[in-house]
Amino acid sequence: MSEILRLDRLSRHFRGLQALREVSLGIRQGEVVGLIGPNGAGKTTLVNTVCGVTPANSGSVNYRGRDITAVKPYQAARLGLARTFQIVQPFGEFTALDNVAAAALFAQQGSSLKSAREQAFAHLAFVGLEAHAGQSAATLTLAMRKRLELAKTLAMKPKLLFLDEVNAGLNSAEVERATKLIHQMAANGMTIVMIEHLMKVVLNVCTRIIVLHNGQLIADGRPGDVMKNPAVVEAYLGQQYARRHAAHV
């Protein structure tokens, strides 16, 4: 599998706070990677730095053979990098349909509003929101807005998708539904990097796990190996979880 994204000694600080310390890693085409770590570990900063929201202070980002360290968010989006937000960011006054149409319209150059709306409906149907297409985004429930975010990113036809805690704040039935969607997207061959706190979902979906702690990469490998890694147990999982997990396996 060829590498789609390569981070080389990527660092980012906010004043005195070192959010990312020389993180180097590669993401291969078709992988579903789980990005885990305690709160404040730099997971969202990593996504933001790759997408150009908070540009790197040092190091480089290489995407499909092209240096994108200094691109702006809208340029990253047009290159095929899409992301969902931890805190959902809908266009509140727009209908669900227009939210998705906006993503289709601006991420792909040269498409018209009419064709964007037609595409948008298919993506809404994929996430199960077709019945709410005409409803304004502000009136949707949180679970629906999370799925709307998914539909928006899909409408951008991404080559690499970052999911930032799509399951946070959802109940177990809703989590199951969202997980199924992620499975489907992965089966369609999309490369996904997901930030997730629910280990059940991570282990269920991901083929590889990356662990960040205090901005540093402390583990990177197959789920089974990472779960047994003492540093990961110490920093994030906790002894209890590790013992229970070991007992289950």
Next chain:
Amino acid sequence: MNRLHLALLLLIGCIAALPWFGGPYALRLGTTACLYATLALSWNVVGGFAGYPSFATAAFFGFGAYATGVLLTLGLPLSLSILLSLLAALLLAGLLGAVLLRLRGHYFAIASLSLVEVLRELVNNATDLTGGGMGLNIPLAAGSGILADAVFFFYAMWAVLLATALMVIGVSMSKLGFGLACIRQNETAAGMIGLNATLYKSLAFGLSACFVSAAGGLYAAWVHYIDPSDVFDILYSVKPIVMALMGGIGSPLGVACGALVYLGLEEVVWRHYIQIHSGVLGLLIVVLLLCLPHGLLSLRLGALWRRARHV
């Protein structure tokens, strides 16, 4: 094009009939109405569609007035002078917008306000070109009689209004308008879906400035004498915002109606309360905004909604 857009064009069409019914006073009022509606509709592009509260209207009004004034004294014909002022304002605002529109909210409002002061001081100090604080005398254009002049300037201003309305309708139906609506609702998310917000905002700022500049140029030719404190008057920035608020921000028809209602109020109050007219006008505006926070257009929609429920 939806029904509200057609209604706006119809309204502008009705205004065109004014010379058949009124004398010089009505024509003066009509010209001012067209001017006000042009300013308000233009403001609506950046303030209503993109949600950036600009106070720069007076800056581009004054810019247009002086650009046209200077070109006229150089001997250029009126139409060419106004066209040049329009293009210059489009370019200038587009470039300034790329810088200023990086600020948001109150910060942007203050920055756009300072633009008025900066241009005013520039004009004040460029004495050789603009006459500075002494003002600028502008040669008479046609000179074929008072009434003919009044009719000419009325139709000229009306044409600027029509062009502005067509521009605003065009923007609201285009990809640009859709993008501006995205920016207004959530600029961060707009960037993440691949929308070049800086470009869109600059375009909006340029479009909102160019017809204001043209109107300023016509105003200069109309009154034959301009000075910095007249055309860079901050009221030219504030009035369009009040009109838009009264009519219903974001809706072109509402904003145009707001401009007409504002002019009506201004005129009536001026006539009856000559000493305290600003106070009375201010009070009326506050009452109107308190009773109709979404503008005059919400009245019409409200009535339609009730009727629809009874059917």
